[in-house]
Amino acid sequence: MLILAPTYSSEYRAAAKSAFETALSKVPAYNTWRRYDLGPSADIFERFEAMPVLTKADLREHQFAGFVPEGRDLASALASGEVKLVKTSGSTSDAVTNVWYQKWWDASEASSWKLHVATASAGLGAHREAILSSPRCVGFASDDGYLSMQQRTLEHYLFLTEKDDPVEWSEAFCDRMIDELGRFEPVVLEANPSFLSVLCRNAIKYDRRVYQPAAVTLTYENPSLIHLRHIHRVFQCPAISSYGSTESGYVFMQCEAGRLHQNVEHCHVDFQPLAPRHGGPEIGRILVSTFHNPWRALIRFDMGDLVKLATVPCPCGRHEGLTLDAIEGRIANATISSAGKLITQNEVDSAIAQVEGIEQYELLQSDEATVSVSYVSDTRGPTALEPELCASLRRCYGASVKITPHQIQALSPVLGVKYRLASADFKIDIDDFLAGNA
Template identity: 25%
Template sequence: MNGQPSADVLAQIKDIPIYRPSVERGHFPVLEKPEIARGFPDNWMTPALAAALDAGEAEFVLSTGTNHARMQIIRPPYFLLNSYYQLWSEHPDIADTWHEGCRRVSLTTVLATEHVARVNARKHGGPQAEPDPVPDLEQRRLDERTFYVNLRRDPALWDRADVERMFDEIRTAQAAHPEGRYHLDCSGPHLAHLVRKAVAWGLWPAFPQPASIVHAYEYTPLNVRRYLRHHFSCPVVDLFGSTELGYLFYSDRSGRYHPYLDRMSVELIPVEPGNSRIHSLIVTSVRNPHMPLVRYRSGDCVRTEDGSADPARISRFCGREKELLRTARGPVAQGDLDDVVTAASPRVFVHRLDTRAPGRALLQYTTFDGSPLAPAEADALRHGVAELAARDADVEHREHIPIGASGKYAWLVQDA
């Protein structure tokens, strides 16, 4: 598969300035993020796009920037939300909660909460209006169906009052359904923190049980997935996508991924030809009519069932390409370290690998129960990390690993 666009894609992008040289050459190279930004927005502007912007059918937004530099894009209003809603409504395991009209409670980064509050403030108070320092629930309502509950950057620092407030707010979503059902949308680690605190403080019986759960905001470690499945009887599924693309894949309740490539195609390119079975995900998409992306490097890494570059065999989304650890044995992705951690102990919660010391690696970790690993587990983890990172390794139990400024956890600390 050479990844070159089909005739129908060519017909839709031939007048866009950024693609004209490729159309003339008859070959499209991989599209990198810096190239998208160079000359923006003139490099994307057509009469049709200018008219859509004037009519409010297209808007400028920034990507989240939590995994790479923030990038300005052009898309229809509510593009990502509508992609989420469409997939939720069609997912074989959770579509029932969509069609029943279940409310969606979102438990994710405080940046997402603040964004919703800011949009609402400016919608009602003008372009310079700012939300209240602690926005109330109505200010955190995205639409009739969805509201956000997190008000702190680091979920490990939630106190009892935070947890009880969130439970009270979740009950308002339950009350809107005749059978008390609601849909919980989350970052996996955020929900795991909420469960841990509810259990530790004797509040678990008061946890409003959801009818379906999606984690969709970041890589969710295998131990976190297992922890959530253990505590919740409803389907727990993963959605994979991005601000600029919408959602591309979904997992079923058993963890197997399925493509959701509406007006899209994907190809895989080895991150290091001849030295890696990790592949870069390259996407061609005309789902967003205002900024179609041809052979776009999403920045995500995947593995396949057999190590081949066959997109039909994708079995794992294993992190970001910019966050690969380069070793003498080849590149290591976030998912590779996650496999080592999971094999050593199901008790490890948050973990972070520090490789800044020459020739050494330090894995810091927390556990779900707060206690250090037993010596045998710690030794297994140490040996696994040393083998993976191709260097001497130590492990260190921590009571707390701070979350990043983005509201997501960094799995790797290394020299720039």
């Protein structure tokens, strides 16, 4: 299989070298990494590849101060408000406290907008933006009662929901969101795709007209083909996947041709392929290193995600850095076939999305021979749907795997934050599946 070799500009190489050498020479968390350095005469990308992997456990161990370069006065910057401390609750492990430098975050976001023609041409910056995600992640949550539109507005952002469980969104509540979109007239609607899918299903069911922004950006979760189907029925504007994290900033953004391009102005990405029998060399994990953040040096941070590389140049013409066909899903959402092959969330999703009438689902693998799927369908009953669902999943997992479907009324996000489309009830160590190890 041919893999597309990425190209990098001389500016990019200089930014990568500067980020790498600053981290190794001045940042306490990387003191023990110096012994692995191939030295200044080696190729900069080979120097990156010779380093260990930075994990969330490392972030907790060194704490936020361990990632600030020596010679920078963090106490003064905190006191003046130039930076602040932000606690994240990771989806797969415990909370980590990060030094948050808003200027860097904004610059990282702005450079990602260049990667799609709709966001590049919309004059973004202080634009009106509506956000539909769990209020436990961003915005304002309210367990009792509702918040007014004014109470959910901050600067140029409107947070559409204060309720973290879409199961509780009534027809009237969805109508309120649709009405507010029309009144606020956002240029961009940023949404968690599973949350937006619930709103879109409601708009389809009750035949509501929905205000059309210049673009919908999808983030927080990797979108399911089923979510995208609902979203494309309601929004005629581009729905663009944006990929990143609190730690890494904006790392990939989907272009108008549907592929994802690396945000080369703000990060370097190391790609580690899986072994061929698990989907390599196209599918692999990514490690992200950030550029230009004076308050936080991140080198080879394991994002916990699998991606699929593009094998041909993108027709949009963008060619610098990595080009992806897809984000394959979180490693925490991977499962295993009866033959021991790693199954990514996207593979499960393609299998389930083929079955007509499924609106939501959650798949759980209790052991390699046993899979259960809870699903929501408004249009088809179990007798018609389940044989198709089982046959489709057996093509993924193997003929001997026991598949038990359950039709349910609705699904809630885990802890009111994110949906979990697939997961295994046993530990999957990705190191066992990487090329060279498996």
